[in-house]
Amino acid sequence: MNPWPFVIAAYAVAIAATAALVLWAYATMRRAEAAADKLKRP
Amino acid sequence: MHFLANPARFLKFARPASAWLLSIGLLFAMVGIVAGLTLTPPDYLQGETVRILYIHVPAAWLGMAGWAGIAAASVSQLVWRHPLAAVAGRATAPAGATFAAICLITGSIWGRPTWGTWWEWDGRLTSMLILFFLYLGYIALASAERERGGEGRLAAIFGLVGAINLPIIHYSVLWWRTLHQGQSIGLGGSSIDSSILWPLPLTMVGFTGIFAAAVLMRMRAGLAEAKVEARMRRAAGQ
Numbered sequence: 288m289n290p291w292p293f294v295i296a297a298y299a300v301a302i303a304a305t306a307a308l309v310l311w312a313y314a315t316m317r318r319a320e321a322a323a324d325k326l327k328r329p
Numbered sequence: 330m331h332f333l334a335n336p337a338r339f340l341k342f343a344r345p346a347s348a349w350l351l352s353i354g355l356l357f358a359m360v361g362i363v364a365g366l367t368l369t370p371p372d373y374l375q376g377e378t379v380r381i382l383y384i385h386v387p388a389a390w391l392g393m394a395g396w397a398g399i400a401a402a403s404v405s406q407l408v409w410r411h412p413l414a415a416v417a418g419r420a421t422a423p424a425g426a427t428f429a430a431i432c433l434i435t436g437s438i439w440g441r442p443t444w445g446t447w448w449e450w451d452g453r454l455t456s457m458l459i460l461f462f463l464y465l466g467y468i469a470l471a472s473a474e475r476e477r478g479g480e481g482r483l484a485a486i487f488g489l490v491g492a493i494n495l496p497i498i499h500y501s502v503l504w505w506r507t508l509h510q511g512q513s514i515g516l517g518g519s520s521i522d523s524s525i526l527w528p529l530p531l532t533m534v535g536f537t538g539i540f541a542a543a544v545l546m547r548m549r550a551g552l553a554e555a556k557v558e559a560r561m562r563r564a565a566g567q
Contacts, residue, residue, distance in 0.1 A: 288442050290377040297435040298362065301384040304434075305358075305539060308427045309351065312546040319553035326560050 334412055336552050347545040354538020361531030369525050381439040383528055386514070387536040388432035392460060393495055395425020395540070399467065403488035406481065413548070415481035416555070418488055419471045420547035424540050426464035433457055444508055452505030456498040463491040
């Protein structure tokens with residue numbers, strides 16, 4: 288059995304899931320902080 | 330920890346810390362992944378599939394560390410009423426769930442060519458799957474409590490009770506000798522040859538940095554959302 292498709296699939300899952308987590312955390316943070324900043328403006 | 334109890338002081342720390350942790354985490358993770366895929370020899374028994382170790386082990390560690398963080402935040406909330414504890418617990422859960430899922434999926438992918446099966450109801454695999462479901466339960470409970478304007482005490486109790494699963498995961502390979510191999514890395518050393526082991530600390534540090542950055546970013550989002558909600562409640566009450 289060729290092991291490389293399994294290795295590639297495992298890395299693809301790990302990288303995609305980590306990237307999705309970071310992008311989601313960043314996007315929600317930016318959106319929430321932008322909404323909070325709007326409150327400060329008169 | 331009490332030093333950071335003030336949200337303004339916490340944000341002063343979290344803004345640069347999230348950027349630094351993310352940068353350092355990405356750098357270490359990338360170097361570790363490239364080294365693990367190209368610079369280490371195949372294992373004499375597992376062959377090339379041993380390379381999955383460099384992502385599976387950090388994911389397992391972070392899946393468990395995430396719940397340990399939730400348990401610590403729960404104690405902090407229930408005992409000291411730390412104002413950021415509930416925010417920290419809610420911010421940690423999605424990151425912990427993500428890494429628990431990565432651990433389960435990469436382990437399953439490794440298991441097919443190595444054990445000849447995608448899944449086995451083995452002690453370690455099953456207790457890790459339970460941890461993933463505990464994360465989902467915690468996320469649902471904490472969200473429901475927050476929507477109802479609660480302080481998150483129920484979620485904190487759930488976080489503490491769920492911590493019982495952590496020693497079960499850790500000792501599962503000793504208590505039930507089924508398919509998952511025993512502990513190969515401990516405080517006293519490792520049974521893995523150093524020619525294969527060396528990229529692992531790099532990915533451990535890298536993914537831990539990314540995890541911590543994601544938690545800090547979620548905490549910043551949680552604090553900003555709370556600020557907006559408080560203002561809207563005040564405006565509605567006027």
